[in-house]
Amino acid sequence: MKKSGNALLTIVLFLVGIIAVFAADILIVNSFTTKNLAAGFSGDTSDSGIIDERGVFDEEPSTINGLQKRVRQCAEKTEMNILIYIAGDPHYGYSDGEIEDFDDRLYDQTFGEYTDGLIYYIDLSGQSPAHDDISRSGRAAMVYSEDDCQSIFTALDNYLPKSGMSYGSEDIRDAIEVFCEKLERFHDEYKPSNYKFFHDKVSNPSVYVFVKDGETYVTKGRAPGAKLIRLLIAELIGFVTGLVTYLIVKIRYKFKNTTNPSVYVSRERSALTERSDTLIRSYVTKHRISSNSGGGRGFGGGGGGHGGSHSHSGHSR
Amino acid sequence: MDAAIYKCPNCNADLKFDPVTQKLSCEYCLSSFTIDEIKKLCAETENSIPDAAEVQLQQDFEEHTNLYHCSSCGADIMCDDRQTALFCYYCHNPVILAGKLTGQYKPDKVIGFKINRDMAVDMFKRWVQKRMFVPKDFKSEQQIEKITGLYVPFWAADCDINADFSAIGKKVRGWTSGEYHYTETKEFRVVRRGKIAVDGIPADGESKIDDLLMESIEPFDYNDLKDFSMSYLSGFFADKYDVDKAGVFPRIRSRASQAGKKVVRDSIGSYTSLNVAVEQYNIMKTDWQYMMLPVWFMSYKYKDKVYEFAINGQTGKLAGTPPLDKRKLKLTCLGLGAAVALILGFVGGGFF
Numbered sequence: 001m002k003k004s005g006n007a008l009l010t011i012v013l014f015l016v017g018i019i020a021v022f023a024a025d026i027l028i029v030n031s032f033t034t035k036n037l038a039a040g041f042s043g044d045t046s047d048s049g050i051i052d053e054r055g056v057f058d059e060e061p062s063t064i065n066g067l068q069k070r071v072r073q074c075a076e077k078t079e080m081n082i083l084i085y086i087a088g089d090p091h092y093g094y095s096d097g098e099i100e101d102f103d104d105r106l107y108d109q110t111f112g113e114y115t116d117g118l119i120y121y122i123d124l125s126g127q128s129p130a131h132d133d134i135s136r137s138g139r140a141a142m143v144y145s146e147d148d149c150q151s152i153f154t155a156l157d158n159y160l161p162k163s164g165m166s167y168g169s170e171d172i173r174d175a176i177e178v179f180c181e182k183l184e185r186f187h188d189e190y191k192p193s194n195y196k197f198f199h200d201k202v203s204n205p206s207v208y209v210f211v212k213d214g215e216t217y218v219t220k221g222r223a224p225g226a227k228l229i230r231l232l233i234a235e236l237i238g239f240v241t242g243l244v245t246y247l248i249v250k251i252r253y254k255f256k257n258t259t260n261p262s263v264y265v266s267r268e269r270s271a272l273t274e275r276s277d278t279l280i281r282s283y284v285t286k287h288r289i290s291s292n293s294g295g296g297r298g299f300g301g302g303g304g305g306h307g308g309s310h311s312h313s314g315h316s317r
Numbered sequence: 318m319d320a321a322i323y324k325c326p327n328c329n330a331d332l333k334f335d336p337v338t339q340k341l342s343c344e345y346c347l348s349s350f351t352i353d354e355i356k357k358l359c360a361e362t363e364n365s366i367p368d369a370a371e372v373q374l375q376q377d378f379e380e381h382t383n384l385y386h387c388s389s390c391g392a393d394i395m396c397d398d399r400q401t402a403l404f405c406y407y408c409h410n411p412v413i414l415a416g417k418l419t420g421q422y423k424p425d426k427v428i429g430f431k432i433n434r435d436m437a438v439d440m441f442k443r444w445v446q447k448r449m450f451v452p453k454d455f456k457s458e459q460q461i462e463k464i465t466g467l468y469v470p471f472w473a474a475d476c477d478i479n480a481d482f483s484a485i486g487k488k489v490r491g492w493t494s495g496e497y498h499y500t501e502t503k504e505f506r507v508v509r510r511g512k513i514a515v516d517g518i519p520a521d522g523e524s525k526i527d528d529l530l531m532e533s534i535e536p537f538d539y540n541d542l543k544d545f546s547m548s549y550l551s552g553f554f555a556d557k558y559d560v561d562k563a564g565v566f567p568r569i570r571s572r573a574s575q576a577g578k579k580v581v582r583d584s585i586g587s588y589t590s591l592n593v594a595v596e597q598y599n600i601m602k603t604d605w606q607y608m609m610l611p612v613w614f615m616s617y618k619y620k621d622k623v624y625e626f627a628i629n630g631q632t633g634k635l636a637g638t639p640p641l642d643k644r645k646l647k648l649t650c651l652g653l654g655a656a657v658a659l660i661l662g663f664v665g666g667g668f669f
Contacts, residue, residue, distance in 0.1 A: 028668060227667050234661035242654025246646060249450055253641040258532040261518055261572035262579035269477075269514035272584060277486065282503045288496055 025231045030194075030212075034221030037207065038138055041079045041116040048075035048117075054088035054124040056172050063169065067176050074180040078187040080140050081117025083110060084176060092125040096133075096314055099123070103135035104310045113308035114138055114207075114218045120179060122172070128163035129316040132156075139216040141198040141209045141311040143190045144183070149313030152182045162317055197223030200309040207309045218309055326350075326358045327476075327570075327603040328563040346566045348600060358602055378423035381547050384557065385412040392525055393557040395422075397550045406465035406554055407525050407616050408623075422557055424545045426473075426608040428537055430466060430553065430630040437464055437613035437628050440635055444626075450649070452642045455617055463616075466630065468550065468609035469531065470522040470558035473539075474569045475515065475604040478577045482509040483595040486588035507585055513577045513598075519610070520565035520572075522558030526614070527625055528568065533636030534629040537610050541631060545609065555609055562605055574598040 049068040057064035075082040085106065087094075094102065099121055107119045116138035123130035134149045159175035161167035197210040209216070210223035217223070222230075323332045325343040332341040332355065340349040350358070385394045387405035394405065394412060405412050432440075438461055445456050454460060486505045491498060517539050521531040543549075577598040585591070611630025616623050619640040626637030662668055 221669065222666055227669075230665045231658075231662050231667035234665055234667050235658045237661055238654040238656075238658025241657045242650040245653055246650040249646055249650075250641065253448070253450065253639050255529060255638045256533065256636065258529050259535040260579070261515070261576040263536050264515040264518045264572075265576050265580055266514040266516045269516075270512065270580060272480070272509050272511035272581070274508055274510035275584065276506070276508045277586065278506045278508075280485075280504050280506050282501070284499055284501045286497045286499045289493065289498055 021235060025228055025235075029224040029227040029231065034219045036217045036219060037114045038209075038216045038218040039112055039115040040138065040216065041081065043079075045072040045075040045081075047110050048072050048082045050084045050086065050176065052086045053090065054086045056086055056124065056169050060169055063173055067173060070177065070180055074183055075117070077184055078143075079116065080143075080187075081107075081111040081115055081137075082180075082183065083107065083117070083119045084122065084179070085119060086122045086172065087125045089125060091123070092127050094125070094127070094131075096131050099131055099133050100135065100310075100312050100314070103133055103312070104308065107135055107137055107310065108308040111137070115308075116140055116216060118144065118183075122160065122175070123317070124161075124167075124172075126164075130160075130163050132160070132315045132317065134313045135310045136312075137308055137310050138209065138218060139211065141200075141309070142192070142196060142211050142216065143187055144313075146313055148182075148186045150315070152179060152186075153313070153315035155182060157317065160317060193225075195225035195228055197225040198309075198311050199223070199226060200311060203309045209309055209311075323355050326355070327600055328566040330563055345563055346570060350601075354601070375423055377547055378545075382422075382550070387412045390525065393559065395550070395555040395557050396553070397547055406463075406467055406614055408618070409463060409616075424470065424607050424609045426542045426606055427468065427545045427549045428539075428541045428608070428610050428631050429543065429549050430611040431541075432611075432613065432628060432630050432633050434464070434466065434613075436633070437466075437630075440628055440633060441613075441615070441626065444635055444637075445639070448639045450642050450646045451639050452619055452645075455619070455640055460615070460617060465614050466553040467612050467614045468553055468555035469526065469612045469614075470556050471519045471531075471608050471610050472522050472558075472562055472565045472569070473517040473519045473606045473608055474566075474573070475517060475606075476569065476573045476600045477602040478513040478515065478573055479597075479599045479601050480509060480511055480513050480577050480581050481595055481597045481599075482581045482593075483507070484585075484591050484593040486585070487590045487592075489589040505588070507588070507591070509581045509584055513580050515573050515576050517606070518569055518572050518576070519608075520568045522560045522565060522607075523556045524559050526556075526627075530625050530627050530636055530638075531612075532572075534612065534627050534632075534634045537629065537631055542608065549609070553611070558607070566603075569603070570600055573600055 049071050050064065052058070052064060057067070071082050071084060083106070085103070087099075091099070091102070103119045103121050107117070110119075111117055114137065118134055118136045118140040121133040121135070123132055132153060134144070134152070136144055136149075155178055156175045159171045159178065161171065192211045192214060194210075194212050197208050200207050200209065205220050207218050207220055208223035208226060209218050210225060211217070212224065323341055324330070325332050325346060325348055327348045328343060328346040330343050330345040332343055332350070335342045335349065338349060340351055341355050342349040381397055382395050383397070385396070386392075387394070387408060387410055389410035390405060390408040392405050392407045392412075404410065441461065441464060442456075445451060484507045486507045488503045488505070489500060491500045493499070519531075519535060519537065521528060578596070581596075613628040613630055615626045615637075617626070617640060618624075622640075624638050624640045626635070626639075628635040
C-alpha cells in the first residue's frame with residue numbers, strides 16, 4: 001500500500017515536473033524576439049494579376065481582363081499579393097531550381113521582399129515534363145502549407161494540359177478560376193498557431209516566418225516553434241543523461257559476483273576416464289548467391305540564394 | 318536384505334531404499350547409492366575413538382567459551398572467557414551472557430587472522446571512498462568502529478563427483494566459390510565421463526550472514542589451516558553455527574556441480590553449437606570439516622534494510638553491498654540532466 005502510494009507520488013511529481021518545464025519553455029521561447037522584417041500587405045492589388053508570356057489570351061482580351069479582375073479580387077479577399085505567371089517559350093528548358101529562382105526574383109521585384117503573397121508559375125513553355133511552381137512569401141508561407149499546394153496542383157491537373165498535349169484557352173481560364181477559389185478556401189480555413197513556422201534556408205540571410213498573436217513575423221532569429229523544438233530536444237537528452245546515470249549508479253551499487261567454485265577442483269584427484277569426440281556425420285550444402293542490381297537515383301541541384309523569403313511547392317505534369 | 322540403517326555420506330540423514338531404482342536414496346539431499354557403494358563408504362568412514370588430546374581440547378572448549386545471545390536479532394556469539402561481548406556484531410544491540418557451549422560446537426580447524434583491524438579499516442575506507450552515493454553516516458567514524466573481527470563457522474566439504482556428459486557438437490565452416498556459397502557441417506558425439514574431486518568447498522553455517530557475501534570473499538588459503546585452539550579466539554568474536562551439515566549440503570552440491578561442469582566444459586573444444594543430451598554430476602562421497610574462518614564484518618541498517626560488508630581476514634579480499642542514498646543520487650542526476658539540457662539548449666539555439 002505504501003509502495004503503491006510512493007509510486008503514485010513519483011508519477012504525480014514527474015508529471016508536475018514535465019508541466020513546469022514545458023511552461024518554462026513556453027515562457028523562454030516567447031521572451032526573445034528579434035527584429036521583424038515582415039512588410040505585410042499594402043492593400044494595393046494593382047500589381048496582382050496575370051502575366052501571360054505564352055500569349056494564351058492574346059486573342060481574348062475580355063477573358064484576360066475578367067481573369068485579372070478575379071485575381072485582384074482574390075488578392076483583396078486574402079489580403080495577399082497574387083501573381084499568376086503563364087510561362088512561354090523563353091522559359092523552355094528551365095530546370096526546377098531555375099524556375100524557383102525566377103519566381104522569387106519576379107515576386108520580390110513586383111511586390112518587394114518579405115511582403116505577404118505568392119506567385120503561381122504555370123509552365124506552358126512546351127518542355128517535358130512541365131513544372132509548375134507556387135512560391136510563397138511572408139504570411140502566405142504560413143497560410144498555404146505544402147499539403148494545400150499539392151491539393152491545388154491535383155485539382156488543377158484536371159484543367160492544365162499534360163506535357164506535350166494541346167490545350168484551349170478555356171482550360172487555362174478554368175484553372176485560374178479554380179486556383180483563386182482554392183486560395184480563398186484555404187485562407188478561410190487557416191488556423192494560426194504561435195508555434196508553426198517556416199524556415200527559409202535558401203534566402204540570404206536565412207529567415208524564419210511565423211505568426212504570433214495574429215501578426216506575421218519574418219525574422220533572422222529563430223521562430224518560437226523552432227526554439228521550442230531545440231529546447232525539447234535538449235531537455236530530452238538531459239533527461240536521458242540523468243536517467244542513464246541513475247541506472248548505471250544503481251547497477252554499481254548492486255552486489256557483485258561470487259567466487260567461482262572451480263577454484264576448489266583438485267586437479268590431482270580429478271580424471272576424465274572417458275573423453276571422446278567422435279565424428280558421426282559430415283555434410284556440405286550449397287546455395288546460389290543472389291545478385292541484385294538496381295538503377296541509381298538522380299537528384300537535381302537547387303538555385304542560389306536570393307533576397308526575400310520564399311517557400312516553394314513544385315509539381316510536374 | 319539386512320535391517321541396518323545407513324546414514325547419507327553427504328548429509329548424514331537416514332537413507333531409504335527405493336524399490337524402483339534399487340538404490341538407497343536420501344530424501345533430504347537427493348543423493349542415491351547402491352548397497353555395495355554404501356557399504357564400502359561406511360566402512361571407510363567408520364568412526365574412530367577420539368584420542369586423549371582430542372578429549373582434552375573438547376573439555377577446554379566447553380570450559381573456556383562463553384556464549385552470548387542477542388535478544389534483538391537472535392545471533393549467538395562465542396568468545397573466550399577472558400573477554401566480554403557487549404554488543405551484537407550484526408545488529409549492534411546489547412547481548413547477554415547465555416551460558417557455556419557444549420563440545421559439539423568445537424571446530425576442527427581454524428585459520429587465524431592475518432589482516433589486523435587497522436588494515437581492515439583502511440581497506441574499508443578505500444572501498445567506500447569510490448562510492449559517493451552512500452549515506453553520510455556510512456562513512457562516519459562511529460560506523461567504522463563497528464567493524465568486528467569475527468570467526469565465522471564454515472562447513473568445508475571434500476566431494477567426489479561422478480561426471481557424465483554426452484552431447485552432439487557441430488562444427489560449421491563456410492566458403493564461397495564462383496556463384497555458390499558452401500557450408501560444411503561436421504557432427505561429433507562428445508562424451509566425457511570420470512571422477513572430479515573438489516577439496517574444501519566452504520559454506521558458512523551462520524544463517525544471519527548472507528551466503529553470497531561469504532562466497533564473495535572466498536577463497537581462503539587452506540595451507541594456513543590449523544587445529545582449533547582457544548588461543549585463536551582471543552581478541553575476536555566467533556559465531557556459533559546454526560545451520561548444520563545437512564542444511565548447507567544443497568549449497569555445497571550446487572557449487573560442486575558448478576565446479577564439475579566447469580572442468581567438463583573446459584575439456585570440450587570449440588564447437589559452433591553443442592546439443593547436450595546428458596549432463597549429470599552426482600556427488601558420491603563427501604568428507605566434512607567444521608572450521609572457523611576469519612572475517613572482518615560490518616553491518617549497516619539503512620531504511621529498514623541491513624547492508625553487510627565483509628573482508629576476508631586472511632587474504633584481504635572484500636565484498637559488500639553499499640547502501641545507496643537514492644535522494645542524493647536523484648538530486649545529482651536531476652542536476653546533471655538540467656546542466657546538460659541547459660548547455661545543449663544554449664549551444665543548440667533553444668534560447669535565442
